[in-house]
Structure formats: structure tokens, C-alpha cells
Amino acid sequence: MTAPLVTILDDEAEIRSILTEVLQEAGFRTQSFARAREFEAALNHVTPDVCLVDLSLPDTDGLALVHRLALERGAAVIIISGRAQVQDRVTGLELGADDYITKPFDPAEVIARIRARIRSGRPALPAGNTARFAGWTAHFDRYALEDEAGRETPFSHAEGEVLRIFLESPKRLVSRAQMQEALGGAAGESFDRAMDVRISRLRTKLREDPKNPRLIKTIYGAGYIFLGDVSWS
Known part of the structure; x- marks a missing residue:
């Protein structure tokens, strides 16, 4: 190798x-x-x-x-x-x-x-590098979100890591501690702020209502839950 x-x-x-x-x-x-x-x-x-x-x-x-x-x-x-x-x-x-x-x-x-x-x-993916959910396709090989009309929106490596955590654990609580462990970040204010920003940007790219997101839900004091059904290919 x-x-x-x-x-x-x-x-x-x-x-x-x-x-x-x-x-x-x-x-x-x-x-x-x-x-x-x-x-x-x-x-x-x-x-x-x-x-x-x-x-x-x-x-x-x-x-x-x-x-x-x-x-x-x-x-x-x-x-x-x-x-x-x-x-x-x-x-x-x-x-x-x-x-x-x-x-x-x-x-x-x-x-x-x-x-x-x-x-x-380089986490082990459930299957492949493409995930489909709620009318979206996430292409992790080229860092792009594709909507049902075929329009693509790029996402950063950092945003992709957070999205992948959610898509690998749909309908399960993901705590801040679990995200920190998975991403290898140092605990503290800057890590928490970075997570807030990345999740906010993902919600924007997924055209979520910031006041009532339907896919990435915040469970205050506990973490986050991704509510969509996900398939990998």
C-alpha cells in the first residue's frame, strides 16, 4: 500500500x-x-x-x-x-x-x-461512496450534493465528514462526544463552533428550514438525529 x-x-x-x-x-x-x-x-x-x-x-x-x-x-x-x-x-x-x-x-x-x-x-462505508436520501444524492467521491433535478451543490471535506456521520447512523442520536471522537477534533469552544457552522451549512445546502429542519434535528443537550431513510451504492 x-x-x-x-x-x-x-x-x-x-x-x-x-x-x-x-x-x-x-x-x-x-x-x-x-x-x-x-x-x-x-x-x-x-x-x-x-x-x-x-x-x-x-x-x-x-x-x-x-x-x-x-x-x-x-x-x-x-x-x-x-x-x-x-x-x-x-x-x-x-x-x-x-x-x-x-x-x-x-x-x-x-x-x-x-x-x-x-x-x-477513510471510514468504512456501508456500501460505496454514494448515498441517497429524501430526494438527494450525496456523491462523496466528488464532494457534491445532487437534487432530484440533477443540480449539484459542492460541499467541503469537513462538511462531508459530518454528513457522512449522519448518513451512516440514520434515525440514531449522534452526540457531540461521538462526533468529536469520529472527527478527531480537540474538545472546546472552537470545535463546538465549527460543528455548529458545518451543520448550519449542510442544512442550507439541503434547503432546510432553519427554524424547523426536517432532516437534521437538534436534540438540545444531547446531540443530533438524521431523520431520512438512506440507501448506499
Whole structure:
């Protein structure tokens, strides 16, 4: 089996060198980049399992890049940044990042977070990568929701992980703790806020009434229940 590929985007040569060394020692393949332009060009030819992205880049806005990666590429994205404020963490997660690590970092923690992302991003599906429910088709191979008229709406990797949890456990309570365990996130305010945002966006894409959603129901103090019948193919 081919080792997972981790791409590293950071303008600091020392950071790139440290991450490359520890990740290769841990059994990962790596590619590193100092500029976002080179990084995005490489994505036309390779599909990384995880992208490590610094926010302070010399040639682009790091947060905008994270959003593009999550929405357009369906990539698993871990931000590694010197920005330690809670709002930066929340914003990064809201824009589609899967995790957020602050500098200075412990290399062992980075490896553990990457392994958690790869495990959660490759769950055993009931059958295939396509799920049908309530007039919708979720295509997890290309990160798109298709309605009955054939119109498609893209969803991010992070949104897809949450949707898949619901579709694999229809009509069963899914607690916040279960979501945290499945997604490999760190407990706390930023994780809870990120879950709220992802679920809100999924409801919008499923054209749910925010005051009375018919598919993704909030059970206050307990978690969520997905009420649709689901078939996989």
C-alpha cells in the first residue's frame, strides 16, 4: 500500500525541513512548498491525503486558500500557524479546515493529528461512496450534493465528514462526544463552533428550514438525529 501523502505549505524553510523529516520518519510521503502558487499548481497533478497550511503566506491570503482547498479540492486541511487567538482558530475551522495547530508545535502532536485525519477521512462505508436520501444524492467521491433535478451543490471535506456521520447512523442520536471522537477534533469552544457552522451549512445546502429542519434535528443537550431513510451504492 502506498504511504499517505502530506503536503506542506510554509514560507519558513526551517519549518518545512522539520516537518519533512519527522513525517518521513513516521512513514509518510511528503512534498513541501514555500509559495501558494507552486503548491496550487502541484495539486493539478497530485492528490494529497492531508495538506498542512500556514496562514501567513507571502503571496496569498492563507484563510482564502484554506477555503478553496476545502470547497474545491475536497482536501483534508490542517492549519499550522503562529496565530494563536481563538478567533483565528474559529475562522479557520469555519472556512473548512479540519484541524488547527499553533506554533511552536510538538512534532509528535502533528503526526498524531495527521493520523487522526486520515483515519476519520477513510471510514468504512456501508456500501460505496454514494448515498441517497429524501430526494438527494450525496456523491462523496466528488464532494457534491445532487437534487432530484440533477443540480449539484459542492460541499467541503469537513462538511462531508459530518454528513457522512449522519448518513451512516440514520434515525440514531449522534452526540457531540461521538462526533468529536469520529472527527478527531480537540474538545472546546472552537470545535463546538465549527460543528455548529458545518451543520448550519449542510442544512442550507439541503434547503432546510432553519427554524424547523426536517432532516437534521437538534436534540438540545444531547446531540443530533438524521431523520431520512438512506440507501448506499
